[in-house]
Amino acid sequence: MRDAHHVTVMTGAGVSAESGIPTFRDAMEGLWARFDPMQLATPEAFAANPELVTRWYDHRRMMCAACDPNPAHETLTHMQRVFTSSGCRFTLITQNVDRLHQRAGSDPVIELHGSLFMWRCTGCGRSTEQTGVAFETYPPTCEACGGCLRPGVVWFHEMLPEEAIGAAQQAAGACDVFLSIGTSSMVYPAAGLVGAAHTRGARTAEINRDETPISGSVDWHLRGAAGRILPALAESLSDSPKDF
Ligand SMILES: [Zn+2]
Incomplete structure (x- = not known):
């Protein structure tokens, strides 16, 4: 060097x-323990239950921010x-x-x-940095077009x-x-x-x-x-x- x-x-x-x-799996405690990672970290999971998936990623975003x-x-x-x-x-x-x-x-x-702090609109594709408090609604929505936001992380698949x-x-x-x-x-x-x-x-x-x-x-x-x-x-x- x-x-x-x-x-x-x-x-x-x-x-x-x-x-x-905590690692992804270690963070799956309490009310998250009953889920499988595939129910939380795939595009299919987000399509099936965007509320659950965005709650999970916002929970992790808050843990990292702390x-x-x-x-x-x-x-x-x-x-x-x-x-x-x-x-x-x-x-x-x-x-x-x-x-x-x-x-x-x-x-x-x-x-x-990717990052837990960049969220991307599934409607217009706009990425926004999210460094503030937890979202008020799940899934969070895009200020520009009202579409659902997803976390800017790479999922399985x-x-x-x-x-x-x-x-x-x-x-x-x-x-x-x-x-x-x-x-x-x-x-x-x-x-x-x-x-x-x-x-x-x-x-x-x-x-x-x-x-x-x-x-x-x-x-x-x-x-x-x-x-x-x-x-x-x-x-x-x-x-x-x-x-x-
Ligand atoms: Zn949008």
């Missing part, structure tokens, strides 16, 4: 878990600033939909799975946003260091990015609490909490030519 010209980072649920954000970025998010923001101000590139890709990277100050962030996956693949192929952080590396095409980086000659590292399918094929596997390891990694770069 001292000599790198382009670092690409991909983060997953583990980074958010350290902020107290959590704060942790030292992993903050360190990545710092690294992005240092690399960018040194004339290098730092691409941050996330599978998380909670906006914690942006709230820590990271910009830009490639959101592979849906494709990843083309622009985001294209930018992620481009960054994975162009970087000289690729870090995979807090992701189980089980979901494609996201899981393929580290392999693509490796094939193109990048040095690769994984930071995760547990072993994953890629642990054996990365150059370094750092096991533990990202909120502890990333600040230590940044600290170890303080003697680099970049101004950490």
Whole structure:
């Protein structure tokens, strides 16, 4: 990383878990426990019961809004600033939909799975940022045309946003260091990015609490909490030519 010209980072649920954000399944408690994820997270479920599905996503939006970025998010923001101000590139890709990277100050962030805070009108297609209090009605409706709003997340049976996956693949192929952080590396095409980086000659590292399918094929596997390891990694770069 001292000599790198382009670092690409991909983060997953583990980074958010350290902020107290429950995973999709862990959030399914209380009155949500009786549902199956397929009743809440598919286009078919939304078509069948838009009230239920939008209530669920608004519930999750509120849970995320109540959590704060942790030292992993903050360190990545710092690294992005240092690399960018040194004339290098730092691409941050996330599978998380909670906006914690942006709230820590990271910009830009490639959101592979969309965001809980952007809602899209199923009538006119307009996307609006929703950062305020919970909606008053479910499904919420579009101010422009009265159509139903849906959360701007990627559901089961849906494709990843083309622009985001294209930018992620481009960054994975162009970087000289690729870090995979807090992701189980089980979901494609996201899981393929580290392999693509490796094939193109990048040095690769994984930071995760547990072993994953890629642990054996990365150059370094750092096991533990990202909120502890990333600040230590940044600290170890303080003697680099970049101004950490
Ligand atoms: Zn509309």
